Amino acid sequence: MNDPWSIDLFHITLRLLLSMLLGGLIGFEREQSSRAAGLRTHMLVCLGSTLIMLLSIYGFSDFTRLDHVQRDPARLAAQVISGIGFLGAGTILYTGKSITGLTTAASLWVVAAIGLAIGAGFYYASGLACLFALISLFGLHVVEKRYMAHKRTHSLRLEAADIPSLLGRVSHLLASRGCDIKKWSVEEIPGEQPDRMIQITLELRLTKKTSPAQTIEELLGIDGIRAVSMD
Incomplete structure (x- = not known):
């Protein structure tokens, strides 16, 4: 060559x-x-x-x-x-x-x-x-x-009845589990239902020791919350 x-x-x-x-x-x-x-x-x-x-x-x-x-x-x-x-x-x-x-x-x-x-x-x-x-x-x-996995942001969605102090209880539970809430939003779920339903969407960071499954289970134990999903 x-x-x-x-x-x-x-x-x-x-x-x-x-x-x-x-x-x-x-x-x-x-x-x-x-x-x-x-x-x-x-x-x-x-x-x-x-x-x-x-x-x-x-x-x-x-x-x-x-x-x-x-x-x-x-x-x-x-x-x-x-x-x-x-x-x-x-x-x-x-x-x-x-x-x-x-x-x-x-x-x-x-x-x-x-x-x-x-x-x-x-x-x-x-x-x-x-x-x-x-x-x-x-x-x-x-x-x-x-x-560095604990620094990743997760999306948490809650479907719940619109009752007083619900947001405070959710925030207190997540804080006790070591979750850092970065942003959240609340909107009403349309439809004919006996109770006024809302959807709460949160962006949060979980610590390395936080179990997502256990956190979801504890959230479902709060009165008024009907469904929880996380990704």
């Missing part, structure tokens, strides 16, 4: 296979986490990025023999970086209380960058980036789950 504008079949095959392998490693972790973009998606993104990089560098080698022809091997690669954002956006969901899918969108972007690096022949950089990505996705996920 003395000519920088040409590549043999062996190295083409090597780069495409390596892109499948590294993209698959990151995709496997996302598949294990039951994310929208899993093993096959990450493999295809990495494979496609590698192919585009190969095309950008070596696909127009015949034109280098022509006079007054300037080549820019980064032109197609730049379009991959911007274009992958549309695919990543499809994995991001806004549920009304939180945003999910950002990590998967970022992993797709990283996989595309790894594919471009492989296509350009940066084997060490692409392999190291894959290793760091796996450490970030798997290793730091364990740390986050163990030490």
Whole structure:
């Protein structure tokens, strides 16, 4: 490979296979986490990025023999970086209380960058980036789950009769369980019912020692509360 504008079949095959392998490693972790973009998606993104990089560098080698022809091997690669954002956006969901899918969108972007690096022949950089990505996705996920899970916000919904001091009792119970109420709202439930029913929606943070099941059971024990759900 003395000519920088040409590549043999062996190295083409090597780069495409390596892109499948590294993209698959990151995709496997996302598949294990039951994310929208899993093993096959990450493999295809990495494979496609590698192919585009190969095309950008070596696909127009015949034109280098022509006079007054300037080549820019980064032109197609730049379009991959911007274009992958549309695919990543499809994995991001806004549920009304939180945003999910950002990590998967970022992993797709990283996989595309790894594919471009492989296509350009940066084997060490692409392999190291894959290793760091796996450490970030798997290793730091364990740390986050163990030490930072109590900081996540949960949504609690209560259906209850509109009786005096109900909100005070709910607030007192949650505070005694170590729950930090960030926001709440109350609205009337329409319909023909003997009692006036309301829905209370709370956003709260649970401590690591707080049991959601036990908290729901204690809330159901409060007079007037008919139904409780948490997510």
